[in-house]
Amino acid sequence: MEEVATEGRYPYRRADFLLEDIPNDxxxxxLSVSAGDVLEPVARGEGFELWRIIKKIEPHLExxxxxxxxxxxxxxxxxxxLASKYTQRRLGAFTSAE
Known part of the structure; x- marks a missing residue:
């Protein structure tokens, strides 16, 4: 993928991330792909992002x-x-004591 991106003068980057780092959508x-799979292109601004899954690992407490x-x-x-227990939300504007 890096070679294709470089040839086409497109940015390429490799990132390690946790699932929660990705937008919910x-x-x-x-989750539904395996290591080595390429996801369908995702529209971003004027272009598309292409994702290839290199590996999946479970997070470790260490x-x-x-x-x-x-x-x-x-x-x-x-x-x-604590905030929900000790604070109250009030609707309306503050009034000055003049």
Whole structure:
């Protein structure tokens, strides 16, 4: 793929990512293919993106990226629960006390 992109003067990049990094509308496409498969082209702006799956691996708890994401989710959940418990949403505009 890199050779074809270079020949056609198209940008090429290789990326490692977790499934949650992909937009929700594309996640099922990635789940339903095997390593070595090429996904149907995805329209992006004036062009298309072409994805080839090199390999799929399950995340491991020892992976620093996974640990960081788990910690962030736990913090987000904790503070979300606190915010919903101790704050109230009010509709309307603030008025000045003049």
């Amino acid at each position: 594309l996640q099922q496409r990635f 992976d620093p990226t996974v640990k960081l994401r788990i910690g962030q989710r736990l913090l987000d959940r904790h503070f979300s629960e």
